[in-house]
Amino acid sequence: MGKVFKIILGTFITVVILMVVTFINWEYIYGDNRPIANAKAIYQIEFKDKDIAETSDVDNRILYVVPKGHLDTYIKMMRIKGYELTERDPKHNTLLLKKGNNYTEINYKKFARKYTIIDSPFLKEV
Template sequence: MSKRFVLTIAAGASIIVSGALLLLNWEKVFGDYRPIQTAKAVDKLEVGSQDLAKTTDRDDALHYMVKKGHLDGYIKLMNEKGYVLKEKDIDHNRLVFNNVQENQQSYYKRFARKYTMIEGKE
């Protein structure tokens, strides 16, 4: 057998095995988030060089993804909606925004190693 044939078979087998493992363990890898939308959000952050990407979870709740520690994109979005950052509570992973009429809290948590998921508000 030629080296090219062996390498092709080995590459194909490794793709099939890793795909099967991902399908069997997708809830552990992605949690409650939708895999395709989450992958698109990561692509927007990495390749598209955006600061903020929208995604939804299994229950269609809106979330925003940012790179780890870069909450400025979300804060800027909330400023555009008319909210002003009142408090950044790092101990409880919470951002508190103030509008003329109300206060709004947004909780965030780590996603994978490089990203942060923020509970979005419409």
């Protein structure tokens, strides 16, 4: 029983140390992302067969996750909200949308291996 107890205690101490190190270096490891919120968004895309999923970052900006290369889903959603795509710049990963006389630039970037995360300029209501 002494060996089993030592193994369990060693495992417990290792897990606690890893959790403390992760908590201390949270911003360095994850940046502005919320990993649990992003995991929920990926879950909605993969298992609930959604085309687009909403998430947010630490500043409560709305982010959208789409499968890699499926920006058309986001563009259709914005068209429903009254925006029109005026320019698409894949070199700089930006979309330029127009609503009335106002132009809005939307940035997107590769997320994980199979997804694209779209940085919306709109804030999430808290």
